[in-house]
Amino acid sequence: MKNLLLTLSVVLLSVVAAFSQYEYSRQESLPCLDKNFTIVVHFVKDTSGNVNITEQNVQELIDTLNVYFEPICASFSICDFQVIDNYQYDTPKNENEFQQMINQYNEEYRINLYFSDLVSFSNDAAGFATNAGVTMTHDGGIVAEIGYVLGFPKGLPHLFGHYFGLLDTWEGNGIELVNGDNCTVAGDLICDTPSDPYIPGDTLLLYINPNICRFWYRSRRDANGEYYRTDVSNIMSYYPESCKCGFSHGQYVRMANTYLSAPFKLW
Numbered sequence: 001m002k003n004l005l006l007t008l009s010v011v012l013l014s015v016v017a018a019f020s021q022y023e024y025s026r027q028e029s030l031p032c033l034d035k036n037f038t039i040v041v042h043f044v045k046d047t048s049g050n051v052n053i054t055e056q057n058v059q060e061l062i063d064t065l066n067v068y069f070e071p072i073c074a075s076f077s078i079c080d081f082q083v084i085d086n087y088q089y090d091t092p093k094n095e096n097e098f099q100q101m102i103n104q105y106n107e108e109y110r111i112n113l114y115f116s117d118l119v120s121f122s123n124d125a126a127g128f129a130t131n132a133g134v135t136m137t138h139d140g141g142i143v144a145e146i147g148y149v150l151g152f153p154k155g156l157p158h159l160f161g162h163y164f165g166l167l168d169t170w171e172g173n174g175i176e177l178v179n180g181d182n183c184t185v186a187g188d189l190i191c192d193t194p195s196d197p198y199i200p201g202d203t204l205l206l207y208i209n210p211n212i213c214r215f216w217y218r219s220r221r222d223a224n225g226e227y228y229r230t231d232v233s234n235i236m237s238y239y240p241e242s243c244k245c246g247f248s249h250g251q252y253v254r255m256a257n258t259y260l261s262a263p264f265k266l267w
């Protein structure tokens with residue numbers, strides 16, 4: 001009897017140990033950057049010479065941004081506000097014009113954040129960001145579309161996601177398999193963000209019941225014939241802003257590693 005009890009206890013302890021190991025690996029702690037980034041804010045004047053956003057508005061957007069980056073111990077502070085008179089850059093028409101603007105006005109070793117009234121060349125409604133711009137000392141930047149980010153403050157963390165090396169969850173439009181087999185080489189290259197079949201320009205109603213933020217998972221299937229189970233709450237998706245919650249663990253790891261692998265660090 002004693003032996004039986006002993007055996008049972010050993011089995012029980014091994015099971016507990018196995019489960020703790022599993023939980024531990026699933027909830028592996030995130031890298032901590034312990035870094036405060038400084039942002040130069042550039043306001044672009046419109047054709048009437050007005051700037052359609054205030055310093056207070058921007059500070060509130062940065063306060064929201066800081067909440068989303070806290071899990072990797074990154075924060076952002078505004079070090080300067082500048083104004084650009086050339087209204088051509090209030091409506092940059094293509095990536096080339098965006099690049100011209102940042103070549104002309106960027107301050108080195110800072111995050112340069114521009115506010116314009118219309119950013120029509122980007123798939124992102126919130127604006128455009130240089131992918132992995134945080135690894136560049138003077139060639140990267142972010143331009144936010146004023147009306148959009150004022151209405152939807154989660155638009156700015158989305159742009160910063162790109163700036164820290166993330167792709168949109170719909171990249172590849174569903175070529176990432178539902179079972180995750182090709183998740184390291186397809187889609188957004190992140191394995192804890194389920195495959196997202198969205199195609200930019202499509203009406204969202206094809207994909208989601210917006211009233212309850214639920215994916216119509218029976219609407220589309222992947223190459224294996226499996227129904228998509230897309231996460232509509234991911235901040236790097238194109239589903240309604242009201243459905244969005246935040247970044248996934250894998251996205252945080254990638255953002256932190258993008259910064260940590262940069263050959264030069266921003267101030």
Ligand SMILES: [Zn+2]
Pocket residue numbers: 124158162167168236
């Ligand atoms: Zn995007």
